[in-house]
Amino acid sequence: MQTTSEIYKSLADETRLRLLVLLQGQAELCVCDLMQALDMPQSTVSRHLAYLKKNRWVQDRRGGVWMYYSLRQGLDPFLQAQLVLIISRLAGTDTCRADQERLASYLKNKDASACG
Numbered sequence: 001m002q003t004t005s006e007i008y009k010s011l012a013d014e015t016r017l018r019l020l021v022l023l024q025g026q027a028e029l030c031v032c033d034l035m036q037a038l039d040m041p042q043s044t045v046s047r048h049l050a051y052l053k054k055n056r057w058v059q060d061r062r063g064g065v066w067m068y069y070s071l072r073q074g075l076d077p078f079l080q081a082q083l084v085l086i087i088s089r090l091a092g093t094d095t096c097r098a099d100q101e102r103l104a105s106y107l108k109n110k111d112a113s114a115c116g
Helices: 004-009 014-023 031-038 042-054 077-090 096-111
Strands: 059-063 066-071
Touching: 004 066, 014 031, 014 042, 014 059, 014 066, 014 077, 014 096, 031 042, 031 096, 042 059, 042 066
Parallel strands: none
Antiparallel strands: 059 066
16 A cells, blocks of 8 residues: 555656646657657657656656657545645746647647657
8 A cells, every 4th residue: 555655746847847747738749759858868858758657656657669648537636636735836836837839839840640
């Protein structure tokens, strides 16, 4: 069983918080989408996503060779409320706005064969 401290420790990293903000409002995103938005290598993004998945903040789905991530459905109501609070607080920061702009630009111009 996860302890409360383990759950909150998983949020104690700026990259993981940025990933949660990017996933909010999206059905799901491919790792390649998140790499572009964060301007980080695949290994870094995947490591942080794995940590969030281990701590039950996100869920994944394999589509061929690609991995897709989304916010976890069916979170405990308390954790869901915490997630909403965190995302609403961070979404307006300069860093998260820049991430969202990079993501939107990338998705708009994304080659359909890039992933999925």
